Amino acid sequence: MMEHTSRQYELDLQELKEEILLLGGTVEEMIDSAMRSILSRDPDLARRVIASDPKVDAAELEVDHLCLNLLALRQPAASDLRFIATALKIVTDLERIGDLAVNISERSIELNEEPPLKPYIDIPRMAQAAATMLRQALDAFVKRDPEEARAVLAADDAVDKLNVQLFRELLTYMIEEPKNVSRALRITFVAKYLERIADHATNIAQMVIFMCEGRDVRHPGVQAAAARREPG
Amino acid sequence: MPEVRIRPAVKVSAPRPAPSAASADPSMIEIEDLTLHYGTKPALKGISMSIPKNKVTAFIGPSGCGKTTLLRCLNRMNDLIDGVRIEGRIRIGGREIHDGSLDVIDLRKRVGMVFQKSNPFPKSIYDNVAYGPRILGAGSRVDLDATVERSLGAAALWDEVRDRLHESALRLSGGQQQRLCIARAIAVEPEVLLMDEPCSALDPIATARIEELMEELKARYTIVVVTHNMQQAARASDVTGFLLLGELVEFGETATIFTTPRDRRTEDYITGRFG
Numbered sequence: 001m002m003e004h005t006s007r008q009y010e011l012d013l014q015e016l017k018e019e020i021l022l023l024g025g026t027v028e029e030m031i032d033s034a035m036r037s038i039l040s041r042d043p044d045l046a047r048r049v050i051a052s053d054p055k056v057d058a059a060e061l062e063v064d065h066l067c068l069n070l071l072a073l074r075q076p077a078a079s080d081l082r083f084i085a086t087a088l089k090i091v092t093d094l095e096r097i098g099d100l101a102v103n104i105s106e107r108s109i110e111l112n113e114e115p116p117l118k119p120y121i122d123i124p125r126m127a128q129a130a131a132t133m134l135r136q137a138l139d140a141f142v143k144r145d146p147e148e149a150r151a152v153l154a155a156d157d158a159v160d161k162l163n164v165q166l167f168r169e170l171l172t173y174m175i176e177e178p179k180n181v182s183r184a185l186r187i188t189f190v191a192k193y194l195e196r197i198a199d200h201a202t203n204i205a206q207m208v209i210f211m212c213e214g215r216d217v218r219h220p221g222v223q224a225a226a227a228r229r230e231p232g
Numbered sequence: 233m234p235e236v237r238i239r240p241a242v243k244v245s246a247p248r249p250a251p252s253a254a255s256a257d258p259s260m261i262e263i264e265d266l267t268l269h270y271g272t273k274p275a276l277k278g279i280s281m282s283i284p285k286n287k288v289t290a291f292i293g294p295s296g297c298g299k300t301t302l303l304r305c306l307n308r309m310n311d312l313i314d315g316v317r318i319e320g321r322i323r324i325g326g327r328e329i330h331d332g333s334l335d336v337i338d339l340r341k342r343v344g345m346v347f348q349k350s351n352p353f354p355k356s357i358y359d360n361v362a363y364g365p366r367i368l369g370a371g372s373r374v375d376l377d378a379t380v381e382r383s384l385g386a387a388a389l390w391d392e393v394r395d396r397l398h399e400s401a402l403r404l405s406g407g408q409q410q411r412l413c414i415a416r417a418i419a420v421e422p423e424v425l426l427m428d429e430p431c432s433a434l435d436p437i438a439t440a441r442i443e444e445l446m447e448e449l450k451a452r453y454t455i456v457v458v459t460h461n462m463q464q465a466a467r468a469s470d471v472t473g474f475l476l477l478g479e480l481v482e483f484g485e486t487a488t489i490f491t492t493p494r495d496r497r498t499e500d501y502i503t504g505r506f507g
Contacts, residue, residue, distance in 0.1 A: 002505040077502040214492030
């Protein structure tokens with residue numbers, strides 16, 4: 001794509017993109033560290049994740065500030081407008097992912113206070129799948145690649161299924177032995193957090209498709225109903 | 233300067249079917265394969281479009297793209313320029329405007345025009361508005377008074393000038409003069425109102441008033457406006473046509489053009505990527 005005639009506008013848009021990527025990188029690392037703290041039973045690592053949350057919050061504020069300035073000062077249109085609208089939306093998803101990594105770390109610290117319930121099998125697989133989805137969604141954003149974003153949407157079901165499967169398994173632990181309940185519940189929470197992270201990655205991917213194609217792929221049922229109400 | 237094309241005017245930007253909102257509305261002006269040359273230089277190349285009734289249609293594009301030329305075709309103002317050659321068809325309200333039997337004066341009564349620089353006659357406010365109706369043989373003084381009041385009211389100027397109708401129009405502010413010109417144009421009850429950069433000499437407040445006026449007037453008239461100001465097209469128009477080097481590159485609902493244009497050239501222009 002040709003560059004903007006206004007060099008400063010071009011630089012401002014570039015800065016916004018870089019801020020989003022920086023934030024994306026930070027929350028990816030937080031998920032990774034939070035999961036390692038669970039698997040290697042390392043509460044210090046969990047505490048470092050919790051300590052990095054203010055950095056994420058600050059980045060969210062910075063992205064919002066950049067977007068508002070661009071909207072107010074540049075009256076962006078077309079692909080620029082869709083890019084800025086996307087940035088404004090996905091920054092919220094990224095910040096929420098950061099919060100979920102903090103939640104995982106909190107459960108990790110609690111789980112470390114008791115002996116392990118069982119070897120982790122599905123949880124690392126879920127974490128891997130959710131992290132890959134986030135990675136792909138952010139790549140699709142950088143490369144403006146709607147096909148890569150669609151791959152993210154397709155991956156979400158697998159994470160949901162793992163979550164359901166894990167829940168059933170942990171339920172049997174809880175039924176067998178009341179002493180297991182607190183640990184099993186905490187692991188259930190972790191699975192839920194990972195499932196939420198995958199949902200946020202899905203939201204990001206949907207916005208990337210909108211950014212690239214101008215088509216809103218969210219809530220297809222609602223859109224079909226609206227189309228039926230307004231024929232032509 | 234428009235380039236001289238060697239190959240025949242193939243419609244690269246073939247008239248795309250206007251998007252839903254534009255095509256669903258009844259059309260007021262039908263332009264078909266319109267080509268215009270100034271001497272040997274083509275200024276408009278194979279333009280086809282359907283301008284909807286009771287809507288504001290904006291033409292945007294860089295200087296020299298042909299947008300003003302296209303606007304001036306609609307009331308045959310280009311007839312006055314030497315060496316102009318026009319091919320193609322323009323129907324307004326179903327009637328071909330190049331038809332030999334058509335009276336150009338009558339056409340210009342049906343298709344009023346407001347210019348970039350306000351051009352009130354050096355007469356009173358009242359006489360400016362009454363000018364057209366008088367030429368066309370207005371009725372009684374009472375009728376004329378009513379027409380003047382109605383036109384100034386529709387142009388959102390009545391309250392400001394009702395007590396000084398017989399003062400010179402030249403004493404009005406720039407924004408008031410432009411609204412007076414709109415009042416003068418609508419005094420003869422046109423069907424179409426053409427506006428060529430109507431706000432380029434006005435401050436933001438006067439501009440906002442004209443834009444609001446366009447919104448009100450479209451209930452009665454079909455408005456076509458040429459503007460250099462893309463934000464004005466975005467704010468004030470329902471349908472937008474983007475012209476480049478005499479071609480109609482894209483034509484459609486304004487909200488679509490400004491969020492998801494289909495043509496790369498439109499995208500580059502409205503996002504500020506001027507080659």
